[in-house]
Amino acid sequence: MLYDLNIAWSPGLSPSDLQNTLRLSKTLGYDVVALNNTITGSQIPYSPSPITNPIPILNPQQPAGGGGAPSSITTPSTTASSSLPSSSLPTILRRATLEITDPATTNYRLPDFTRAYDLLALRPTSDRSFTWACNNTTDPPALISLDLTRPLGYHIHPRTAMAAVHRGSRFEVCYSQAVQLSSLNPESARARSIFIGNVQSLVRATKGRGIVISSEAKSALGLRGPADVVNLMAVWGLGPERGFEGLGMGARAVVVNEGVRRRGFRGVVDIVSVAEGGPERAKGEEEETNGKQGKKGQKQKGQQQQQQQQQQQGQGQKRKNNDKVGGGGIGGGGGGGGQQKNNKKMRKEGMA
Missing domain, CATH: 3.20.20.140 (Metal-dependent hydrolases)
Structure with missing residues (x-):
């Protein structure tokens, strides 16, 4: 201009x-x-x-x-x-x-x-x-x-x-x-x-x-x-x-x-006019903005729930694997005890 x-x-x-x-x-x-x-x-x-x-x-x-x-x-x-x-x-x-x-x-x-x-x-x-x-x-x-x-x-x-x-x-x-x-x-x-x-x-x-x-x-x-x-x-x-x-x-x-x-007031506060269309248009724009923000919030919430479910599934699978490893160790311990009994029996027979 x-x-x-x-x-x-x-x-x-x-x-x-x-x-x-x-x-x-x-x-x-x-x-x-x-x-x-x-x-x-x-x-x-x-x-x-x-x-x-x-x-x-x-x-x-x-x-x-x-x-x-x-x-x-x-x-x-x-x-x-x-x-x-x-x-x-x-x-x-x-x-x-x-x-x-x-x-x-x-x-x-x-x-x-x-x-x-x-x-x-x-x-x-x-x-x-x-x-x-x-x-x-x-x-x-x-x-x-x-x-x-x-x-x-x-x-x-x-x-x-x-x-x-x-x-x-x-x-x-x-x-x-x-x-x-x-x-x-x-x-x-x-x-x-x-x-x-x-x-x-x-x-x-x-x-x-x-x-x-x-x-x-x-x-x-x-x-x-x-x-x-x-x-x-x-x-x-x-x-x-x-x-x-x-x-x-x-x-x-x-x-x-x-x-x-x-x-304005001391160059800081300025008087702003109402949007064209009056208060009804301003209210409609506010509701539209709130609706968009609500949809965005629901989408983010769904993504967070999906991530939590994936984390819970991963933790459950890890626990199952740990349980399997622990059972194998106990069985091995039992096998070791039987071998010790056999060794003792063989020693007694040799002494006899």
Whole structure:
């Protein structure tokens, strides 16, 4: 399965444009996508008011990605479900990306955003917020997404980056940030060169590990096929194997881990749904299993009884043989006694 965990969404996006983007992503081969709501620092509420999710639920059939994806049914939403047909759409998750400038004012609201969205990503904008996102968050974020078209203003240190990877976070590279730039604009050409340099710095710091590739497409024109994305990343410094991993297994691991975190208890106890068909089918399967085990037990018991009978027959035959040998010895002893009497008689006659 292929994943695109970042398709830009905004309240002003028209349903027709969103539908075209989702249908094209399905046509290109992406099975699971995530609609991303970017929230700046000024939009983060600092009061203990509840966090609402404005992204509509487009296809509530869940879970996705091998049984461990988060369920959008249990996530609150202030918008009614859309009437878009889900037959030609991929599985859709809802994601929030928080732009972090001052970590002190955001840390305590992270659990509220985690409960409201399927995925939570952090976009640090300074050296302090980057170090905090990698090392000091209460719960490690699912994704650390950087705006690679701007100078970061700090160096991506390998120790800091690998600390985030070891904690379970993944770094996101959004190729549409460079693809949608106009080649005729000098500022766009400079932004593209900055993007390539930042990607190479990130790959060098992580050695290609823990990287997830997304699009961050604002329209259908920003999407590319998986083969094109892997080729682009190979030109920018990420090998083809790591590129396919960033579109497949790496992104799937993010979705599954976040689903277990939300549906389980401390990542240990997971909620398992009842088998299809209800309790009657589950009871029938249990009786069938017990019947098979009973037949297997009867067969083993019959084999054990047969072995015991063979052992008893062998012991009886051995006793008979021993009895025969013992009788021959007694007869021989009697014969020896008669010979002794004859010898005594012959001695007496000789003395006479």
